[in-house]
Amino acid sequence: MEYKFPDGFWWGSASSATQSEGSVDGDGKAKNIWDHWYNLEPNRFHEQIGPAETSTFYKNYHQDILLMKRIGHNSFRTSISWARLMPDGEKINREAVEFYNNVIDDLIENGIEPIFGLFHFDMPLYWQERGGWQSRETVAAYETYAKVCFELFGDRVKHWVTFNEPVVVVEGGYLYDFHYPNNVNFRSAAQVAFHIMLAHSKAVRAYKDMGLSGKIGIVLNLTPSYPRSNNEEDLKASFIADLFFNRSFLEPAINGIYPVELIEILKTYDQLPEYESGDLEIIQQGKVDFLGVNYYQPRRVKARATMINPDSPFMPDWFFESYEMPGRKMNVYRGWEIYEQGIY
16 A cells, blocks of 8 residues: 655754753853753753753854755754844844744745744743743733744744643653753642633734734643553553643643533642633634644553652642553663554
């Protein structure tokens, strides 16, 4: 049987500002949380390589784009650095505008569709010090930043991503201590998650109100939950894991509402985030034009076999335990299960 990809299928790759740009003296970029965290704990970075180095896309974007074209790219997703574009939270950095204009124009001239994200884990330190995603002030600032991006680049960028993998911001920064600010507090995590979706929805609304001709969406890293067995308790564990790690962002992005079952769990355990009148109506306006999916591995779970310490921090893990399926195929370098069926 012969398989043929449809005409217009996008072949490409994805990166982000913090992962690729690096820093150059005089570029006007302010610090983001990665710069700050590296200064505090360089030992927590792989081989102690920090965000100032990376792959130097800021200096070498033209050569990199030519390489993309050479290997057959017709699309490329990256992100705009909020800390570079608006380093003091208000003024626009003209060096940044010139850089992103050059990148966009170069991509288009080489037949590569630019897909730009607004936020890829890289909160400006200026806003983190004012509360980050726990603060409504940051939500308002993000909406302003999004509008600036649309005004500056929306004539050529026709596909926008509000957030890349927002659940990682929640897990890493507020639950499991693998991203700055390294908090372990579910109530903070819930507030961050809600404010991210509120900011997303405000950006979507702004984009559509501006009458731009492109599309706007979100990229989620979906980890489909599989139960150990058909036992009722295993099925329940899988259902709850799916609520926390997939449907918490997927349903508001697609349907404009939160899962009732998730709301009930958070209400029962007194973990609901704070919100204001009109917020839920704004989230209803945040339904996406497209959904990007990053799929790495499945999440296999089972009913808990041990009791929870009631004095331990409230966590999604109160409701399930991880399960290692016998005979699973592994990527031994990342410690991830390879399960192709999970994406479909």
